[in-house]
Amino acid sequence: MSNQYILALDQGTTSCRAILFNHSSDVIGVAQKEFRQFYPKPGWVEHDAEEIWSTQYGVIAELLAKTSISPEDIAGIGITNQRETTVVWDKFTGKPIHPAIVWQCRRTTEIVEDLKAKGWDKSIRQKTGLVLDAYFSGTKVKWILDHCQGAREKAARGELLFGTIDTWLIWKLTGGKVHVTDYSNASRTMLYDIHQLKWSEEILAELDIPMNMLPEVKPSSCVYGYTEIPLFGKCSVPISGTAGDQQAALFGQMCFEPGMAKNTYGTGCFMLMNTGERAVPSQSGLLTTIAWGMEGNINYALEGSVFIAGAAVQWLRDGLKIIQSAGDSEQAAAAVEDTNGVYVVPAFTGLGAPYWDMRARGAIFGLTRGTTQAHLIRATLESMAYQTKDVLGAMEKDAGITLQTLRVDGGAVANNFLMQFQSDILGVGVERPEVIETTALGAAYLAGLAVGYWKNKEEICSSWKLNRSFTPKMSEEYRSKLYRGWLKAVERSKDWED
Ligand SMILES: Nc1ncnc2c1ncn2[C@@H]1O[C@H](COP(=O)(O)OP(=O)(O)O)[C@@H](O)[C@H]1O
Numbered sequence: 001m002s003n004q005y006i007l008a009l010d011q012g013t014t015s016c017r018a019i020l021f022n023h024s025s026d027v028i029g030v031a032q033k034e035f036r037q038f039y040p041k042p043g044w045v046e047h048d049a050e051e052i053w054s055t056q057y058g059v060i061a062e063l064l065a066k067t068s069i070s071p072e073d074i075a076g077i078g079i080t081n082q083r084e085t086t087v088v089w090d091k092f093t094g095k096p097i098h099p100a101i102v103w104q105c106r107r108t109t110e111i112v113e114d115l116k117a118k119g120w121d122k123s124i125r126q127k128t129g130l131v132l133d134a135y136f137s138g139t140k141v142k143w144i145l146d147h148c149q150g151a152r153e154k155a156a157r158g159e160l161l162f163g164t165i166d167t168w169l170i171w172k173l174t175g176g177k178v179h180v181t182d183y184s185n186a187s188r189t190m191l192y193d194i195h196q197l198k199w200s201e202e203i204l205a206e207l208d209i210p211m212n213m214l215p216e217v218k219p220s221s222c223v224y225g226y227t228e229i230p231l232f233g234k235c236s237v238p239i240s241g242t243a244g245d246q247q248a249a250l251f252g253q254m255c256f257e258p259g260m261a262k263n264t265y266g267t268g269c270f271m272l273m274n275t276g277e278r279a280v281p282s283q284s285g286l287l288t289t290i291a292w293g294m295e296g297n298i299n300y301a302l303e304g305s306v307f308i309a310g311a312a313v314q315w316l317r318d319g320l321k322i323i324q325s326a327g328d329s330e331q332a333a334a335a336v337e338d339t340n341g342v343y344v345v346p347a348f349t350g351l352g353a354p355y356w357d358m359r360a361r362g363a364i365f366g367l368t369r370g371t372t373q374a375h376l377i378r379a380t381l382e383s384m385a386y387q388t389k390d391v392l393g394a395m396e397k398d399a400g401i402t403l404q405t406l407r408v409d410g411g412a413v414a415n416n417f418l419m420q421f422q423s424d425i426l427g428v429g430v431e432r433p434e435v436i437e438t439t440a441l442g443a444a445y446l447a448g449l450a451v452g453y454w455k456n457k458e459e460i461c462s463s464w465k466l467n468r469s470f471t472p473k474m475s476e477e478y479r480s481k482l483y484r485g486w487l488k489a490v491e492r493s494k495d496w497e498d
């Protein structure tokens with residue numbers, strides 16, 4: 001065991017990572033590379049699925065080179081991925097027939113509104129646990145079939161395959177032999193009945209999506225297949241764990257008990273609370289979703305999905321060009337006492353939980369002659385914390401509990417200003433673990449458990465280590481005042497796009 005490792009592939013919205021973990025859950029090496037984002041029209045977001053694969057392949061090669069580890073040293077591969085993003089490809093050529101439609105993309109708003117008009121809201125919620133929204137894969141698959149010439153005929157003949165990114169990567173890693181997904185990813189398609197654990201024939205029929213395009217749904221921790229890639233030569237490494245990135249982070253944060261929650265600050269911000277074997281329906285705009293399926297059980301979660309978090313910091317960097325790196329935002333924000341009354345609502349692709357407004361758009365409120373770049377930067381960081389507060393409020397209501405501490409992870413939690421403000425505005429302690437790559441760690445655990453690298457959850461539980469905790473320092477009165485301003489700003493950003 002000592003010379004063996006688990007390889008986690010973390011395929012996020014903006015970058016591909018390959019991370020090697022040892023048996024003590026230490027990070028032995030990381031390779032990471034960003035890939036291109038395409039915005040063909042306002043509100044539309046695409047990726048090139050082939051580029052995702054070549055970037056993912058490239059970072060695996062880089063990681064092996066820099067750690068001098070050979071494929072024989074890898075006991076298993078875990079995959080975790082941006083969820084919902086939709087790829088449709090030709091089963092025989094292996095080529096995608098359209099760019100991948102990214103989870104953030106709003107192009108299927110009209111299909112969604114048509115479904116709403118036909119009264120699908122309630123039954124979609126009941127069957128899939130999801131809110132009827134363009135976020136999920138179902139309407140994206142329909143859009144591709146509707147808009148690519150000859151696609152419907154090919155699909156009917158069984159020549160096309162659909163997959164979220166986990167499915168696409170497993171297909172590529174196994175040399176086009178294995179077409180599978182796991183429960184957690186299936187539960188994000190809006191095509192999967194999370195109670196009966198099967199693809200919903202009614203929803204598929206309504207969207208005119210043939211069943212034969214869909215991957216087989218498997219547990220999140222099991223051997224799906226073996227690698228067949230030139231990089232590994234004759235060595236076949238088992239691919240043995242898969243979960244959507246937010247569910248993987250819940251696992252990596254070891255939130256195994258009902259009531260435990262984590263919040264991940266990446267491109268978006270995603271809070272998940274474990275609800276055990278009970279699928280808790282939400283009354284407050286949250287999603288009921290599958291956290292993972294393993295050992296013959298399904299574990300459910302409540303989720304608050306915020307579409308734009310770290311992506312707003314990227315916008316400061318790449319769009320407005322007022323910071324050079326995401327990390328610069330911390331110093332700029334801390335250099336001013338407050339935002340001077342400015343609120344940024346980063347509804348660039350509509351608003352997710354708990355508002356679900358596909359037509360909301362980003363807005364800045366409270367500008368005066370005294371507004372500076374630093375105020376804007378600070379207000380952008382604060383918007384992540386306010387959105388988290390919106391979601392936590394909904395979660396506490398739905399689950400009927402009060403959270404004592406929030407475990408956090410994801411790229412943006414390196415920002416100490418943000419973490420302190422988060423704790424202040426929630427009035428709750430925030431705990432940042434030593435390994436903030438918890439998404440990858442979760443995938444590694446799922447993979448390692450399936451091949452006996454780790455014996456059981458109890459064995460891995462002891463490896464969670466605190467890096468720093470943040471405790472609230474803001475007065476209740478000031479917290480309420482700031483939050484009232486945020487709620488007013490959100491109201492005014494709603495229903496903007498015609
Ligand atoms: N120090 C920082 N302060 C604020 N935001 C940051 C910081 N470092 C990274 N980010 C943001 O975090 C995101 C990257 O986090 P990551 O977990 O890699 O995201 P993803 O998995 O969605 O690609 C980017 O959107 C980036 O702008």
Ligand SMILES: O=P(O)(O)OC[C@H](O)CO
Nearest residue numbers: 012013082083266267268
């Ligand atoms: O790539 P991330 O980490 O922002 O996660 C994206 C989510 O999975 C979308 O649902």
